[in-house]
Amino acid sequence: MKRLLLYLIMAFSAGNASAQLFPQRPTYVNYTEVGGLFGRVLSGPSTTQIVENKVSLTAQTFNGVQLTQRVAVGGLVGIDWYKSALLMPVGAGIRYDLIRSEQNVRLLAVVDGGYGFAWLHTNSTGYDLKGGWMINPGIALRVGKPSSSAFVMSLTYKRQTADVQKPIGGNDIQRDEARIYNRMAIRLGVSF
Amino acid sequence: MKTNYLLLFLSSILWLAGCTDKCKETRTYRRYTPVNYTLAQLRQGVHVENAQTLVNPGKIYTKDQFLFINELKQGIHIIDNRNPSSPKPVAFIRIPGNGDMAIRNNTLYADSYMDLVTFDISNLAAIKEVSRVPNVFPNGSFEGGWWSMDATNQIVYDQNVSYVTETIETNCEENVTPTGGWGWFTTALSSNAQFSSADKAGGSTTTNGVAGSMARFALYSDYLYTISQSTMQLFNIKDPANPKIGNQIQLGWGIETIFPYKDKLFIGSQSGMHIYNNSNPEKPERLSVFQHARVCDPVVVHDHTAYVTLRSGNQCGGFTNQLDVVDITDLVNPRLLKSYPMRNPHGLGVAYPNLFICEGAYGLKSFNISDVMNIDRNLLDYIEDLNAYDVIPLEKSLLLIGKDGFYQFDASNPRQLRQLSHIPISRPTYY
Numbered sequence: 223m224k225r226l227l228l229y230l231i232m233a234f235s236a237g238n239a240s241a242q243l244f245p246q247r248p249t250y251v252n253y254t255e256v257g258g259l260f261g262r263v264l265s266g267p268s269t270t271q272i273v274e275n276k277v278s279l280t281a282q283t284f285n286g287v288q289l290t291q292r293v294a295v296g297g298l299v300g301i302d303w304y305k306s307a308l309l310m311p312v313g314a315g316i317r318y319d320l321i322r323s324e325q326n327v328r329l330l331a332v333v334d335g336g337y338g339f340a341w342l343h344t345n346s347t348g349y350d351l352k353g354g355w356m357i358n359p360g361i362a363l364r365v366g367k368p369s370s371s372a373f374v375m376s377l378t379y380k381r382q383t384a385d386v387q388k389p390i391g392g393n394d395i396q397r398d399e400a401r402i403y404n405r406m407a408i409r410l411g412v413s414f
Numbered sequence: 415m416k417t418n419y420l421l422l423f424l425s426s427i428l429w430l431a432g433c434t435d436k437c438k439e440t441r442t443y444r445r446y447t448p449v450n451y452t453l454a455q456l457r458q459g460v461h462v463e464n465a466q467t468l469v470n471p472g473k474i475y476t477k478d479q480f481l482f483i484n485e486l487k488q489g490i491h492i493i494d495n496r497n498p499s500s501p502k503p504v505a506f507i508r509i510p511g512n513g514d515m516a517i518r519n520n521t522l523y524a525d526s527y528m529d530l531v532t533f534d535i536s537n538l539a540a541i542k543e544v545s546r547v548p549n550v551f552p553n554g555s556f557e558g559g560w561w562s563m564d565a566t567n568q569i570v571y572d573q574n575v576s577y578v579t580e581t582i583e584t585n586c587e588e589n590v591t592p593t594g595g596w597g598w599f600t601t602a603l604s605s606n607a608q609f610s611s612a613d614k615a616g617g618s619t620t621t622n623g624v625a626g627s628m629a630r631f632a633l634y635s636d637y638l639y640t641i642s643q644s645t646m647q648l649f650n651i652k653d654p655a656n657p658k659i660g661n662q663i664q665l666g667w668g669i670e671t672i673f674p675y676k677d678k679l680f681i682g683s684q685s686g687m688h689i690y691n692n693s694n695p696e697k698p699e700r701l702s703v704f705q706h707a708r709v710c711d712p713v714v715v716h717d718h719t720a721y722v723t724l725r726s727g728n729q730c731g732g733f734t735n736q737l738d739v740v741d742i743t744d745l746v747n748p749r750l751l752k753s754y755p756m757r758n759p760h761g762l763g764v765a766y767p768n769l770f771i772c773e774g775a776y777g778l779k780s781f782n783i784s785d786v787m788n789i790d791r792n793l794l795d796y797i798e799d800l801n802a803y804d805v806i807p808l809e810k811s812l813l814l815i816g817k818d819g820f821y822q823f824d825a826s827n828p829r830q831l832r833q834l835s836h837i838p839i840s841r842p843t844y845y
Binding site for chain 2: 260261262263264265266267271272274276304305306346348349350379386387388389390391392393394395396397398399400401402403404405406
């Protein structure tokens with residue numbers, strides 16, 4: 223599955239789509255953004271649960287082709303610094319222009335998906351983090367002339383899974399954790 | 415237009431602000447309940463029954479294409495393995511408090527809580543108890559639950575073990591220590607097994623069975639070596655049907671496994687690996703101790719290298735889970751060559767150049783150990799979807815026992831272990 227994903231990314235990144243299928247010649251497009259992943263977590267026994275707010279740094283770059291005036295597809299790579307997991311999402315995405323204003327402001331629908339790898343993560347003793355699937359849909363504003371660099375602001379929902387094996391002690395036979403990070407991602411960046 | 419953008423953004427923020435991480439930790443652990451038996455009750459409980467299904471398997475032993483699978487504290491399953499693709503259960507010897515066994519020729523030695531019981535298995539259709547050495551094992555443990563004998567009141571105090579699986583929500587971080595129902599005790603799974611060989615004793619050829627690395631019984635020359643938590647008890651088996659109590663050797667604390675290799679005994683304990691010179695089988699002498707952190711540590715040996723798996727959990731304590739490779743060229747000064755991190759290693763077996771490591775609930779790993787300094791780069795196969803407790807590598811096959819049953823693999827290609835057969839447990843789940 224991961225290999226299939228990598229093939230897809232390569233295919234998208236290479237601008238594999240034939241120009242004859244689309245009304246305009248595909249042009250290279252890049253969205254590079256940095257921001258935060260905002261969320262909360264509820265933990266503890268059911269009688270004494272605690273709510274904590276969570277903020278994590280996120281950065282990603284999307285490189286692809288503008289297939290039509292409205293649609294861009296490409297591959298993406300990023301990095302997400304969760305509190306106990308440093309993940310590198312690698313995947314593919316689509317940018318679709320929903321609305322264009324006369325003041326060079328475009329509202330985009332954004333959908334990214336992929337797999338968050340734990341290549342850069344260092345495990346504490348007894349822990350073993352494995353990555354997981356990621357989906358990241360949302361909307362973005364692109365402010366700037368279509369033919370030049372633009373300012374991008376995005377608001378998306380990011381769902382990232384991860385599995386962790388935890389230290390075994392006491393009378394334990396098995397101790398594992400399944401994590402689902404449900405976060406609101408707010409990013410700022412540039413596009414060209 | 416601007417109003418539309420704003421409304422879309424604001425409504426999205428409101429909806430997304432409810433984003434909540436979901437992290438669930440699932441933990442399976444042992445729970446103990448006290449139970450008492452009278453000695454008479456235990457001794458009357460030994461008899462041979464029809465073949466039964468596996469319920470809570472312990473150690474494995476093999477001899478002459480027959481398998482002997484310990485049913486923890488219940489007895490021994492005897493299985494005809496002449497066709498490895500279709501092993502057939504033959505009989506079940508009910509032995510209360512049984513955890514270990516050893517076989518020489520046609521004589522089976524088994525522990526029954528405090529006693530050593532000897533069986534004649536020359537005719538599997540008519541297995542019979544031939545002798546018993548009473549009250550030689552004063553205490554012990556099964557799955558981390560301790561038992562002890564009260565000779566005055568003729569009672570054995572034991573603990574039944576049950577497995578509990580619980581799930582809690584965590585804060586997705588690493589610093590959550592289980593509390594309340596997630597109590598941390600200090601106990602451990604002790605185990606046993608040994609490898610066997612053919613001895614020449616008194617001019618006649620004797621054949622021993624083969625055990626795994628978790629054994630607490632070992633055979634060498636005219637002696638049966640049994641280890642308890644702190645001592646090694648020898649039995650003279652020159653007359654195989656009538657074992658005689660021999661020397662008792664103090665080993666220290668937390669003794670777990672014994673592995674005979676040539677004329678040496680390698681004893682795994684919670685604090686280190688003991689090496690004994692056994693050139694005088696009547697009186698083994700300690701050569702050295704290879705110390706390590708407080709964990710459980712079965713050991714196997716090939717030539718001048720010992721492979722020791724250290725695991726945490728239960729009575730093992732500690733938080734170390736690794737494979738230690740130890741140079742034993744100088745038996746008096748064993749030297750650590752390298753440590754490799756593991757998940758929760760239990761038994762292991764070496765069939766050079768391959769090493770098989772049981773990772774408990776996390777499966778079985780097969781390594782090439784030609785280069786002992788790069789074992790981690792030579793993982794040949796990893797079967798994750800089984801529970802692996804102990805393993806016996808034979809010439810071309812691999813016998814494996816775990817909480818979900820007995821597995822047999824064709825190991826002629828260690829890069830791709832091919833399952834030949836599986837005897838499942840009769841419970842719906844093993845924890």
